[in-house]
Amino acid sequence: MSVVKAVEPPQPHPLDMNMDDMFEMMKTQLHQSGVPEILHAAIFRKVNQEIFDAGDFFEVTMMVDDNEEPIKKQTFATKDIGCNDTESVWLIDHAWTFLPNTAIESLKKIPQLLGRLMTMFLLHSQDKENGTERLVKTVYKELFKYAQTYSITDPSKPMGDNTINYWYVVDEFGVSIGHSDMPNCRMVPFFVPTKGYTLSILFLTEDIKKGQELTRDFVDVGLAKKHPKWRDILLTVWDEDRHIDEKLFEKNEITDEYFTLGRIPDHIPSDEVQAKCKPFIYNKDKPIRLYDNDQQLFSNLKDIKVEFVDNIYEADVIWLRHHFSEFKDLAEKNSTALVNQFPYESSLTVKDLFAANVELVFNDTEFDSVKMVKPPLWLPITYNLNTELPQFYKYFKEREKKNLNNTFIIKPWNMARTLNMTISDDMSFIIRQVETGPKIACKYIEDPVLFTRPDTKKNVKFDLRFIVYVTSLSPVTCYMYNKFWPRFAVNEYSLDNLEDSLAHFTVHNYTDKSLILNMFSDDFIQEFEKTYPNQQWKNVEKQIYEVVKQVITTSSILPSPRGVSPNAQSRGMYGIDVMLGWKDSSHKEIQVYFLECNFIPDCKRACDFYPDFADTTFRTLFLNEIDSEKVTKI
Template sequence: MDYEAFVNVHKPQLQSSGVPEHFWPDLYRKLAGQVFDAGLAFSLLAVDYGDEVRSAEDPVWLLQVSKEGGMKADDPTEIYLIDHAWTFRTDNARQLLTAHPELVSRLAVMMGLEQDDTVPPAAYIPRILQDMWRWCNTYSVSADGLSVENRMPIWYVMDEVGSAVLHGDSPNCRIVPFMHIAEGITYSLLFPIEDIDEGDTLYRDFVEGVPSDAKERDALLLPWRYCSFVKEDFSQSEPSKEYFLAGHVEETLPGEDIPPPLIDANRSLKVYSQYEMVNKYLTDPSYELVDEPAEADILWMTSHFKEFRELSESRPNTFVNQFPFENVMTIKDLLSIICRRAAADGVGEETGDSDPLVHPRPRWLPVTYNLKTELVAFASYFQNRAQRGLDNHWIVKPWNLARTLDTHITDNLAQIMRLQQTGPKIAQKYIEHPVLFERTELEAAVKFDVRYVLLVKSVDDLCAYVYTNFFLRFANKPFQLDDFDDYEKHFTVMNYGEFTLRHMKCDEFRRCWATQYPRHDWDAIETDICTMLKEMLQGATKLRPPCGIGASQQSRGLYAVDLMLEWTGEAYTRIQPKLLEVNFTPDCKRACECYPDFVRNAHGRCVPTCPIGCEHGDCPGGSSVCICHEGYELDAERGKMCVPKCTGGCGTTGRCVDVERCECAEGYGFHPEHKCAPLCEGGCRGGKCVAPNVCQCEAGYEKVDNVCEPICSSGCFHGTCVAPETCSCKPGYKKIGDQCTASCDQPCLNGECTGPNVCSCNRGYELDAVNPFHCIPHCPNGCPNGVCSGPNMCLCNAGFVKDRSLKGSQACVRRTDAVKS
């Protein structure tokens, strides 16, 4: 490949990376001749900290210009090839390290991990996986015909030379990735952006393009330098109309007075479908498949439909399977916004429990932050949770992809900040107490999620139905809150890879559920799920487009809602549905294969089972008349709502609030066997409620003010006795043995943690005014021309040396002056 061909192929890449054109000829020469001459221009220096302990933020290596005369930014030869020591994707990082122990040893040296010849390389892998976010960089490949899987971010660690270049807010060089198309190899290119003197250290900006005064810059730099965000506001507010339109092709809306389509009931409806499952399973004689959209009464599209006004004007009697601006439900960051409207309205929320760190609202939505627009707020929320000792595992995922692509689970804030740079993502609180399902063939309890198919008929007068044959997906390994790169432990989507796929119909699941969780009736859980879906739809339709779903008489929408169940409550005894995502034109292959009538139902049969519109009833033919399900009856007052029925009534002191469930008089509550049982405030934990507010304590508990309190015989200093002989430490303390000892969010460098987030420095050190967890060396006389690197010990800047004319002097003088003396 000659130079002209090289430029033709690589020009877009070089221009987008900002490589000045005067470097291109020499870059071509070095690539063609495989010239790696960085060693002739730079010196790689290990930073010696002596007896001082190096903190995680301190550099391990420096790269200095050793070339005589320094480097000139306009010199066309000053561009250097940097090789990559390790290239990986996050899902195979551990596998690559395990297979290449020599790579582990090399990375351990580069990262400054303490070496021990008696320790096998595999022992360093967890630390490398934790620390690598300070060292790795990323790029992605985009080309016509490339699958979405192959477009996922690629991560890499540069060789020792590239990795030694430090971050600087005033950089003197840049390093950018470069793919040499002819070789199919990716390098990094190092070049100066200003003249650099001989002996100077190289610095580059790790977060290019972010203004120096922006708080987002400090957040993005968290992997390399600590910054406290605990005082920043982490609350979330409704964004502007422009936010909903950003990156979205705006749709047209039908007129407000458009009548509903007129359908000739004496002929079959013609259906044009882009979805093969509809074409295969729509066999009902009431429908006829056609090949042209212009002939159809129903358009079943898998591509996004935008022309709703045009459809209402030219074909007013045609239905389409999409609503205007339904993306507010199907795009993950917008979904969290419309769901938070339920909390703003107080819909379905209980009083009390107002701490947003512990009890976020709505309770069925995992806390979700947009890592582009809410980055600082997220950093604050994360650090505040850490300060309170709360779980901080998050799942980071693109808001515009599915099938768990580019999705990561971590409690590493540095990793989350780096993932933010690989495309638009949300950080969503990971469910740390999921309800598990016992897979008998594995003899293990695994994660599972549930998919309900939601059919929306109208949004102006909200009416929606739920297909009660829900669908299940299971993990393949026992759940533990660890090994987050183990896909089969933490994820349930197994039908897009080479994984074992566990099929189970909902009827079988219900039978297993009744055996595994006899105290938690599935019908009651399903009612909670449907209430959640109703509140979600209310949030989605509360505002007009583009902030909400638009009304259209010609629209019907079919969506797949994925959710999980989580144990909540003080004793983790309550099951709470948690909404994960809503899918546009979902994959209905399982639905069609398991339930052959699914497509027929979705198109024309009313199968409502949820309290959305006609609660606890069906509406034959789509009419407004409810026929109640078994166990329900029309309310006596309006005759339109299906209310629960209690056989024999509930007496004069109670009322029927659910099927065969009474709300009892004051001091008593519903009990499955005894109808009403006495209640004790606080639930009588550790005892038995034998009369209203009268507890009889169990062994290991003692009665204090009519409450059974656990006994801790050794005391519980700095903590709370939560169970017999079991202490739970207060925030700022952690359990060591039987005692609660002070805890600091970060290790006390050169000091000792003596109180919650309180560091006391060792002799010869003083507390850093910027980082409260760092004790920095103290030099009484200062260190002109150097830095204080240890107690009364100076490390001279480049070009300076210790003044050896005075014994024990720490003064730094210019190298020329030292020679003269």
């Protein structure tokens, strides 16, 4: 086997499992991938003996133009082959496994890989004469016409942050198999636990004759099966001029089901029951009974006495990391308790649901067809690619016609920490990313306010993490913790290197902590005003607070399940991430952009930086003790 792997996906070591478990894992994979059971025995044998015998059944031919330049590869059967033959299955090697954000770096570092892909992708001789830098870009642009994907989930990590999507390119034989809307084969990835690597399985879906071309469906993916009318859009990756039915671009109606599908419903007490719920009375001489299944934050309490209890119905304060839905039950059985969640708060904390809320609330605002933007300006234009891909495609193409910047950041619905996020101005790349799970596309803030890192003197991107405490949604009552956390990128900011995660992402404490620049908020403000003497921080902060208030308010205007619901016993602490950008090229006015709202943000750094943080949080949320030196009402 000839394998080049710049990224080695973490997999269980073969010895970590017994043989029965290994074969059960393989059978499960094959069933999930739709591989006929009659082929399983041949697959196990060929995998065990590493038999790559496709060359005994097929041949690859090359079509060339008048200048003898290769233009197309095709694969043909060299004999009649029946799809029900128990031996009609073949192993295909993977030439390269990679992550989108590190692919270009790998191509630069591994010349033999770059050369191999140039040949596989049929780049012409004039392309090969370009410099390495340009050639790498050319190969990368072609890459997602050939690459396929699989995901690896680590069950030991928290849900939502435990899946990584890997991309791979199959070998020269595999990439020579062409597309057809009426294919005669399928090719699926297959992890081999006995060997510790991934390869692909090729099998027929119908009988083929000698001399017949072998073809597969390039969009044999879940999204195409869920939305069959989207096939033409998905196939534009390989055929940019493909005709798209204009009816696809019609706006989708956002229904209640959009907010409830696949989610556990929250049970809300009636207004009459809520009226009887009165918070516990705080007695400084007695410990507060606290149910806390996390204790990351409140183990840092200094002045407040608490007693940890194991039953929520005996607690004064309930602090949960997992989703809580039984608000009605709590009101009936423990009416004096306070809990750290609001019903349906996923409409604030889940990216696609919040964007849908904004769309509904601001539905009547006018769209600026020149700048291609729509109020509220604090939220970059956002599309749910799993429900609005046609509408996004149209928007992208219209921006393209107007020669507007077309850079977007592609985010999973429910992951923070930049996991599986990518940035691109290539429609084909964006379309392919939807195969890796639910995604939204947000207009990238291409002209951010930059900060000069004192350690490297590089002008880098930054964002700001604020903590907001919500004590009521009827009326909306919230407080900002007066300190905040600036987070910095590592490399110089540039739109010429969209694949450089160190230039475009600011959160690195889950990857390489040595890259983190820690800075107190007061020091940041001082440096900010030195760099931008025409920008007073108090004015920027005022705009930030206004945006945060609008975010909380917008998420709670509509009745549940669309909006976050008021509840007498509910309180909420959220991590709000914002970024500063320039309103226009004059760089005179700053626009605050809302990035996302995080439920139960990581508070370790908050407690390390500011020893009062845990006590301030507890007093503000649960004791109604507001210290204006620590928090600001907005």
